[in-house]
Amino acid sequence: MKDKRDQFNQQHQSDQQSQPHRQHSRQQQQPDGANSANGEHEALVAELTKHRELNRQMQAVMDSSYDGIYLTDGQAKTLYVNRAYERIAGIQATAVMGRNMRDLVAAGVVDQSSSLEAIRLKQQVTIRQVLHNGKEVLVTSTPVFEKEEAGGIQYVVTNVRDVSELVRLQQELQHTRALSERYRSELEHMKTRILNIPEFVIRDRQMLRVLETVLKVAETDTTVLIQGETGSGKGRVTRLIHSRSKRADKSFIEVNCGAIPGSLMESELFGYEKGAFTGALTKGKMGLFELADGGTLVLDEISEMPLDLQVKLLKALEDGTVFRVGGQKPVPVNVRIITATNQDLGEMVKQGRFREDLYYRLHVVPLYLPPLRERKDDIVPLCHQFLEEFNRRYQYQRHFTPEALEYLMRYPWPGNVRELRNLVERMVVMVEEDRIRPSDLPEHLLTLTGTTQGEDALPDEPLYHQLPLKEATKLFQQRYIRRMISQEGSMKGAAQQLEINPSTLYRKLHDTGEESS
Numbered sequence: 001m002k003d004k005r006d007q008f009n010q011q012h013q014s015d016q017q018s019q020p021h022r023q024h025s026r027q028q029q030q031p032d033g034a035n036s037a038n039g040e041h042e043a044l045v046a047e048l049t050k051h052r053e054l055n056r057q058m059q060a061v062m063d064s065s066y067d068g069i070y071l072t073d074g075q076a077k078t079l080y081v082n083r084a085y086e087r088i089a090g091i092q093a094t095a096v097m098g099r100n101m102r103d104l105v106a107a108g109v110v111d112q113s114s115s116l117e118a119i120r121l122k123q124q125v126t127i128r129q130v131l132h133n134g135k136e137v138l139v140t141s142t143p144v145f146e147k148e149e150a151g152g153i154q155y156v157v158t159n160v161r162d163v164s165e166l167v168r169l170q171q172e173l174q175h176t177r178a179l180s181e182r183y184r185s186e187l188e189h190m191k192t193r194i195l196n197i198p199e200f201v202i203r204d205r206q207m208l209r210v211l212e213t214v215l216k217v218a219e220t221d222t223t224v225l226i227q228g229e230t231g232s233g234k235g236r237v238t239r240l241i242h243s244r245s246k247r248a249d250k251s252f253i254e255v256n257c258g259a260i261p262g263s264l265m266e267s268e269l270f271g272y273e274k275g276a277f278t279g280a281l282t283k284g285k286m287g288l289f290e291l292a293d294g295g296t297l298v299l300d301e302i303s304e305m306p307l308d309l310q311v312k313l314l315k316a317l318e319d320g321t322v323f324r325v326g327g328q329k330p331v332p333v334n335v336r337i338i339t340a341t342n343q344d345l346g347e348m349v350k351q352g353r354f355r356e357d358l359y360y361r362l363h364v365v366p367l368y369l370p371p372l373r374e375r376k377d378d379i380v381p382l383c384h385q386f387l388e389e390f391n392r393r394y395q396y397q398r399h400f401t402p403e404a405l406e407y408l409m410r411y412p413w414p415g416n417v418r419e420l421r422n423l424v425e426r427m428v429v430m431v432e433e434d435r436i437r438p439s440d441l442p443e444h445l446l447t448l449t450g451t452t453q454g455e456d457a458l459p460d461e462p463l464y465h466q467l468p469l470k471e472a473t474k475l476f477q478q479r480y481i482r483r484m485i486s487q488e489g490s491m492k493g494a495a496q497q498l499e500i501n502p503s504t505l506y507r508k509l510h511d512t513g514e515e516s517s
């Protein structure tokens, strides 16, 4: 084949070289008056030249194609293969020229023929072929029909693409993906160890990211706003920020804005001068801002702060000074403020229930702690942590069976980590054997798994059996209070409805019997 191609090229070149000479001699030889024969002859020569040029172009295309090209006639007899085909198949063109595809399949040169299929089906066919040299190729055969209508197949043009490289790359990619997935999970495991926060159990990826941000902002004095459902760990995060900050050895003061009556909040936060109001101490009193000077002040349930006080808080944050109630001169304070809430503060701003300017001032670094049901990876490690804690405390060797853990994984945990911690403690204390099985779990947990129930939902009857009356009353109270808070939109509103004061409501809501951690 190569010889044929070279012959073709040589022939073509010599044709071109000889052409001007021949034209010249024709001009010399033509007698005058023989114009018409002359014209015809010239047209033929021009036509021939055009065809030769076209042929040369086609040859160039075939030779420079990276894909193999294989041409057969309508009976599958090989007419032509290009250089790329020789390279891909690792054979000389002469080995297949003039041979029928049926013979080549029978001889094992190729395992199957798409040209034969295209002839049989009279349409384009694509197959994957394995060549005798082991290469994997993608072969597309296109039949070319004779000009006459209903004519048979004149040629079959086959494009042969070497996909071995592609397949190898694909395998490599899969391997690399698997490897990087393994590294990623190892890295995440290592990260928790590097973060070295033994008291903080985290496995979930979202939480790891939150914790990374926490550790980054801890070193700065930025205002942090922590949002998340009740029991999701906001309190823990605030303590972590303080303990990792350069203020760690200074005061850390937490105040729950929902637990202080609005009328007292200003004097609690900013202090008062002597004689500021009836009942005020004669020498006046420092506020929490002043007490926290040099350290960290946590304003929990910030959504409960009255609007007029929000203005004063913003001013204190902007100026770094506070005015005591009844005081005239500003008192400079150096306090890092961390705020926390289980309400959607952005939504409250939209509803005009929280000042927008303060929101943006607090929102410098927002942190969102996802609810436990959205970070199920944390459930089992948290269980183990709490089991360890309570086994140590009560001198037991309790453990959950895999089936019991399954239930814990499926439960929606409306009270988040706090609820999980309480449940583990209850289980450790109440079960008879060391194994904690599904039958030991509270009924509501068994019936609620797989469903989501709002945290304000009141428990079903079965929840109470097995529980001592004191426990059951406490549980009922907490759920009832939560429902009232979400109904009223604030702790204060709920306290009013329930005819108790906000600090009692707050205490009852958080009365878990747990040690403060």
Ligand SMILES: Nc1ncnc2c1ncn2[C@@H]1O[C@H](COP(=O)(O)OP(=O)(O)OP(=O)(O)O)[C@@H](O)[C@H]1O
Pocket: 199, 200, 201, 202, 228, 229, 230, 231, 232, 233, 234, 235, 236, 237, 341, 342, 382, 385, 417, 418, 421, 514, 517
């Ligand atoms: N990642 C954690 N690892 C270990 N214990 C945790 C974790 N997150 C929360 N806890 C524990 O869960 C309980 C509830 O957490 P915390 O008080 O921080 O929640 P909270 O979001 O501040 O709740 P609330 O909004 O009701 O005040 C605490 O006992 C806390 O120590």
